[in-house]
């Protein structure tokens with residue numbers, strides 16, 4: 001299995017946009033190497049702005065660039081952009097509906113030894129709550145590139161979440177990517193696993209292991225958390241009667257919460273949620289942390305078995 | 313109170329702290345040696361000669377406070393804390409490992425003696441001001457020190473805090489700027505220039521002391537001068553070399569956040585101790 005971090009897909013997507021769309025500009029806050037905007041900077045230096053360690057200033061500057069007709073991609077680690085510059089994103093960008101794209105790198109606990117301060121676990125909640133915000137969490141590097149290019153094609157604010165670690169590349173070039181339209185990766189009729197981001201690979205592994213036990217699990221790639229593909233969720237609820245969500249993020253306010261909001265309104269079925277359970281992370285290797293915080297295929301599988309036990 | 317150490321003794325401790333920094337990051341396989349090494353001569357005299365503190369009683373209410381604003385340089389702080397007796401020196405090698413009290417970026421809930429949790433740049437000076445105001449309100453005479461990076465000064469909050477400290481005449485606050493002229497993406501002057509720095513702080517109504525941040529006698533003198541200032545906060549602008557003391561890390565942006573491998577560690581220890589090795 002080829003391994004590649006989703007942040008690489010972002011870097012490649014920006015390069016392609018640099019070539020095809022002269023209005024695309026890129027801003028970073030002293031992290032150009034690790035966010036991969038450095039690739040764009042080297043090709044298109046006149047369309048790249050290093051804002052220094054000044055995330056709030058970066059968002060405001062991007063707002064101005066958008067007002068001037070540019071398509072800015074602002075980029076830094078998720079904690080510093082979604083957290084530090086949240087008010088600027090809310091009031092200056094989202095309230096005005098400005099065409100600013102936000103690349104949040106190093107999402108999730110898999111950031112590893114840097115520890116809790118650098119492990120963004122709240123961006124889904126923080127961005128999902130903003131009216132008009134589009135929120136995309138690509139599952140692998142191939143999808144990350146498509147998502148980056150697609151983000152430039154819509155008008156309005158958009159947050160893209162990327163991860164640091166190299167993770168399996170399991171989607172294909174030819175797979176469709178439409179913002180707001182979930183992809184079904186595996187068919188099944190007993191239970192549905194809905195996930196976003198690189199943890200989807202664990203969800204697929206869980207699907208295989210469940211099959212060995214005679215359980216047919218559907219696996220849905222919910223790459224767009226906002227606008228959420230309610231149709232896919234409700235169809236899965238009707239056809240399989242039980243849902244598991246999986247994300248490398250706080251369960252509260254995250255994908256699990258978003259899916260549950262849809263289900264309680266229209267089709268209440270039992271739900272189990274895999275994710276970070278109301279705690280901060282810590283230093284450790286990505287593997288140790290996934291193990292300790294319950295983000296493995298095994299954890300998703302156990303959640304599926306639990307939810308099946310609750311299914312009427 | 314602290315016993316008085318000679319400059320020679322402090323120099324020896326600085327060498328040990330440098331060795332700790334490269335050992336810790338090498339053992340962890342990640343971490344930030346560059347900005348840790350540039351701050352050694354600021355923190356060693358602070359912890360060994362200046363701070364009024366009791367390492368065996370980290371919650372002593374009268375203690376002077378040190379706020380590490382540039383949280384990525386945990387290695388230098390952990391090292392001086394261990395070597396002043398906050399915890400065993402052996403524990404340094406657990407840095408960044410699962411279950412360690414020495415988190416990749418400092419967590420005050422994990423380790424007694426840390427006065428704040430940090431890792432998101434630009435926030436420390438505000439915390440220092442709050443502590444200084446609390447000292448005033450509670451009639452306590454402790455001082456508050458805060459270490460920032462030069463790239464970190466690009467954060468707007470630093471200047472909001474600079475205004476606060478001057479407005480409230482917090483002469484019990486002493487800010488330290490590690491002016492190594494490097495951040496991650498390159499030279500500070502190329503990424504986003506912060507100069508003229510002295511004039512900036514002066515215009516914000518601070519008492520400014522500019523020194524060679526690797527000259528221990530200048531550093532000690534600056535701490536004394538800061539302490540005697542009345543009615544104004546003091547900033548010590550310390551001109552330093554990122555990666556100082558390890559030849560191949562000096563003035564090299566790529567050593568901001570990269571760990572030495574085994575061979576590099578050996579070379580680094582040679583640079584630090586010379587042929588004769590540790591004391």
Ligand SMILES: Cc1ncc(C[n+]2csc(CCOP(=O)(O)OP(=O)(O)O)c2C)c(N)n1
Pocket residue numbers: 029030031053080084346347348350382384431432433434460461462463464465490492494495496554568
């Ligand atoms: C708010 C915030 N933005 C970005 C970062 C990522 N980051 C960590 S260290 C660093 C560079 C710091 O440069 P400087 O302040 O000059 O520190 P030093 O040279 O002393 O290491 C950056 C951008 C961060 N930790 N916090």
Ligand SMILES: [Mg+2]
Pocket residue numbers: 347461462463490491492493494495
């Ligand atoms: Mg610096």
